[in-house]
Amino acid sequence: MPLVFDTLITNARIFGHEDADTIAIDRGRIVYVGRDHGLEAKNTFDLSGGYVLPGFIDSHAHLLSTGLEQTRLNLFEYEAKIEAIDAIRRYAEKHDKVVAYRWDESRWRDDPTYITASDLDGIVKPVVAFRRDGHMAVANDQAMRSIGQHRPDGIFREEDMQMLDPLVKPGEEEYVQALQTAIGISASLGITGVRDIVDRATYDAYRRIKSNVRIFKVIYAEDLFAGFGSDPSDWGVKTFLDGSLGARTAAHEGWDTKNLKMSEQQFERFCEGTWSRNLPVAVHAIGDLAVRVAAETMHRHAGRQRNSIEHFELVEDGVLDIIDANTIVSAQPNFLEWAGHGGMYQDRLGESWLYRNNPYRDILDKGLKLAFGSDSMPLGPMYGIHYAVNSEFSQQRITFDEAVRSYSEAGSYLIGAENWIGRIETGYSADFAVFNERNIEDRRRLKEAKPLMTIVHGNTIYDASRVDS
Numbered sequence: 001m002p003l004v005f006d007t008l009i010t011n012a013r014i015f016g017h018e019d020a021d022t023i024a025i026d027r028g029r030i031v032y033v034g035r036d037h038g039l040e041a042k043n044t045f046d047l048s049g050g051y052v053l054p055g056f057i058d059s060h061a062h063l064l065s066t067g068l069e070q071t072r073l074n075l076f077e078y079e080a081k082i083e084a085i086d087a088i089r090r091y092a093e094k095h096d097k098v099v100a101y102r103w104d105e106s107r108w109r110d111d112p113t114y115i116t117a118s119d120l121d122g123i124v125k126p127v128v129a130f131r132r133d134g135h136m137a138v139a140n141d142q143a144m145r146s147i148g149q150h151r152p153d154g155i156f157r158e159e160d161m162q163m164l165d166p167l168v169k170p171g172e173e174e175y176v177q178a179l180q181t182a183i184g185i186s187a188s189l190g191i192t193g194v195r196d197i198v199d200r201a202t203y204d205a206y207r208r209i210k211s212n213v214r215i216f217k218v219i220y221a222e223d224l225f226a227g228f229g230s231d232p233s234d235w236g237v238k239t240f241l242d243g244s245l246g247a248r249t250a251a252h253e254g255w256d257t258k259n260l261k262m263s264e265q266q267f268e269r270f271c272e273g274t275w276s277r278n279l280p281v282a283v284h285a286i287g288d289l290a291v292r293v294a295a296e297t298m299h300r301h302a303g304r305q306r307n308s309i310e311h312f313e314l315v316e317d318g319v320l321d322i323i324d325a326n327t328i329v330s331a332q333p334n335f336l337e338w339a340g341h342g343g344m345y346q347d348r349l350g351e352s353w354l355y356r357n358n359p360y361r362d363i364l365d366k367g368l369k370l371a372f373g374s375d376s377m378p379l380g381p382m383y384g385i386h387y388a389v390n391s392e393f394s395q396q397r398i399t400f401d402e403a404v405r406s407y408s409e410a411g412s413y414l415i416g417a418e419n420w421i422g423r424i425e426t427g428y429s430a431d432f433a434v435f436n437e438r439n440i441e442d443r444r445r446l447k448e449a450k451p452l453m454t455i456v457h458g459n460t461i462y463d464a465s466r467v468d469s
Helices: 063-071 081-095 142-145 158-168 172-188 200-207 264-276 288-300 332-339 344-349 358-363 380-388 400-406 409-414 437-441 443-448 463-467
Strands: 004-010 022-026 029-034 040-046 051-054 056-061 098-103 127-131 135-141 155-157 193-199 214-220 232-241 281-285 307-311 329-332 371-373 432-435 453-456 460-465
Touching: 004 460, 040 142, 051 437, 056 155, 056 371, 056 409, 063 098, 063 172, 063 193, 081 098, 127 142, 127 158, 135 142, 135 158, 155 158, 158 193, 158 329, 172 200, 172 460, 193 200, 193 409, 193 432, 193 453, 200 214, 264 281, 264 288, 281 288, 288 307, 329 358, 329 409, 332 380, 344 409, 358 371, 371 380, 371 400, 380 400, 380 443, 400 409, 432 437, 437 443, 460 463
Parallel strands: 004 040, 056 193, 098 127, 193 214, 214 232, 232 281, 281 307, 307 329, 329 371
Antiparallel strands: 004 022, 022 029, 051 432, 127 135, 135 155, 432 453, 453 460
């Protein structure tokens, strides 16, 4: 152990180490976690009681859309339908077209119904507005005329949204700008690693970017190309078994049978083809029918890669018993925003699923791997951790420590990096998110907690004090 370290973090509360107050870092790695016994370093950070958490790993994000929301129109904050529509009208007055994101009718206090083309009457410029989950969009008459497609209500779902590409697809430079913006936002939220879901154009844009956040890429099946997997940051292949609850396209018992995009046999053939290329599978499965198809298929092939079931929202009895050690549940705790009494789950599914969706407590009690991500709805670990810790239902509610590990340690296991990132331990990369201790201790305000500092491999990539100044 060197006599003089590169960096010391002192007077800290350290996650997972109740009796320690000091972290020593050398060449980007943790070389000591314990009490300060007069250690010396070239640089010292005195946190004065700050709380050091392992750097968050967002196991399911869409950084392109996160970045585009900053330069286009983001409707997430509007809590009334009329406010969202007014924002679209105002934006149209100053721009040639409107591409908007993240409207969510379940949050609106005035009229909890979808935006339709009739709501956008009188706007003479093309408008495309994506629902929060990205599985549905509404287009106005001008937009539909420009693409030569007409729907009476202007609603496009799932694969049909590709028809809107001529209006919404970014230019080459816009891809790069959006990703750079989203990487900066990630750092400001304490995120040090992201498993990003990408198309080929986004994958190519990453080649032009030097990211200080660790990016692991999951490519859509239709964009898989020869040579994918040769880069250490290439993770695997994403496919879909269904859609979303919000757009009513999930494969749920009693809903449209077409919502299940592949039969069990078709999905098995897809997995076999992907595994033959030595790549894992990330399968989108939200509805109970889709979740069972995913779980049973992977159970029959236990040990083939470290695969993930994405979202895993409606879980029937018995499904957890067939999840093997190499199948990781990749879930979004921020979805619990809709899970309480009177929320979207109850509205869409009825009382019977109110207590049974997103059963994080049950998943962990079974000893299964639970990796948290945001789905960029919105990006932000503390936003999701807040809901996981404060859920009103015992089947969902987990402890703060468990939630942090799901947003760090479990994510590192999912990407096969559990031996060097995701934990605050000797020998691991020095990836941290530093918070004010008071903001962490108030469990009811976790959603609002923002990091003071984010560190990757011993280097500060975000410092709130510098931003504020």
